[in-house]
Amino acid sequence: MSDIRRDRLYDRYVLIAPERMRRPDKLSTKPIVDKIDSCPFCEGHEHMTPSEIYAIRDGDRDEKGWSVRVIPNLYKALQVELNDHSQNDGMFESRSGVGAHEVVIDTTDHYSRFSTMSVSHIADWLSAISSRISxxxxxxxLVYASVFKNSGEGAGATQPHPHTQILALPIMPDNVLRMMEKNLQYYRRHGHGKVEDILANEIREEVRIVAQKGDFTAYCPFASSYPFEVIIAPRKALMSIDELNRDDIAHLAQLISDVFKRLDAQLGEFEYNLAFNLSPLNSNFENEEYFPHLKKYNRMTIRIMPRIYRLGGFELSTGILINPVEPEEAAKLLREFDRNIS
Known part of the structure; x- marks a missing residue:
């Protein structure tokens, strides 16, 4: 039976339609196969990339001996070297593409996944991102930083070696700005944050909870846009990854490892997008009204979106996504994988 649900976090509708599982192309995953000889992200190939910006390493700069490495994107969408200027000619408005576009090479292991990485290595990955955001x-x-992973061709990846991208913009993305506006309106009406209330309700109902570690909870959202979608959110006021202390990073790393072990157990080597929702880097004319109470109503989240169901014309034309897996069922299946999780 189909169910039209309202996503309170992103303020949109989602169509939960289990009957769509009967389609011939229903849920599908495919292993990622490639060659590593010419991979610029593998250890020993440092000469094939731009000089590193940051690294967690034992050896010398741009040499072997690193665990996580950050470099400028060779095919950068934005350039930090540019001067920031804008032009407005009636209907045609533009500004220079100033900003930063960086690649975090997650690991030296070309075939590693979060489910196979050590928790300490995931903590290093989080620490590297935190350092770059700071x-x-x-x-x-720079006003806003988008931190995301594309894993697999179906998720938009052009490089199979595990990596994360950071795009720091001089503008606020429209959808982020709208979400901040809605969150502020909610805070003014209720005196507390929307993410805080959503998480409290999910914990109370329990049915969509996947796992918890420290101050972090992983759950399949009530109006999941994607099959087996998982959101990780803090139960305390944290706006950005560079606010996490050592214990926070350790607990978050444990939870990410836990969640991906569960997802891989259900889906195999699935393709996915992962995105951090962080508060703005700095204030500008677009977001200045939201800053005074930002700590009270805005919280960082990590959204894991398995790409195992194809989008069609309906989704692209309406913006309403169809999810063939009920989030309650997805969470139940993920919770069942409690054995061997440490």
Whole structure:
């Protein structure tokens, strides 16, 4: 039986339609096969990339001996070296593409997944991202940082070696700005944050909870846009990854490892997108009204979106996604994999 649900976090509708599982192309995953000889992200191939910006390493810069490495994107969408200027000619408005586009090479292991990485290595990955966000925040031209992973061709990846991208923008993305506006309106009406209330309700109902570690909870959202979608959210006020202390990073790393072990057990080597929802880096004319109470109503989240169901014309034309797996069923299946999770 189909169910039209309202996603309170992103303020949109989702169509939960289990009957769509009967389609011939229902849920599908495919292993990612490739060659590593010419991979620029593998250890020993440092000469094939731009010089590193940051690394967690034992050896010398741009040499072997690293565990996580950050480099400029060779095919950058934005350039930090540009001067920031804008032009408005009637209906045609533009500005220079100033910003940062960085690649976090997650690991030296070409075939590693979060389910096979050690928890300590995932913690290093989180620490590297935290360090980069903290550094980018110092450039007052930069207003918002998008941190995301594309894993697999179906998720938009062009490089199979595990990596994460950071795109720091001089503008606020429209959808992020709308979400901040809705979150502020909610806070003014209720005196507390929307993410805080959603999480409290999910914990109370329990049926969509996947796992918890420290101050972090992983759950399949009530209006999941994707089959087996998981959101990881903090139960305390944290706006950005660079606010996490050592214990926070350790607990979050444990939970990410836990969640991906569960997902891989159900889906195999699935393709996915992962996105951090972080508060703005700096204030500008677009977001300045939201800053005074930002700590009270805005929280960081990590959204894991398995790409195992194809989008069609309906989804692309309406913006309403169809999810053939009820989130309650997805969470139940993921919870069943409790054995061997440490």
């Amino acid at each position: 550094d980018l925040r110092n450039d007052k031209r």
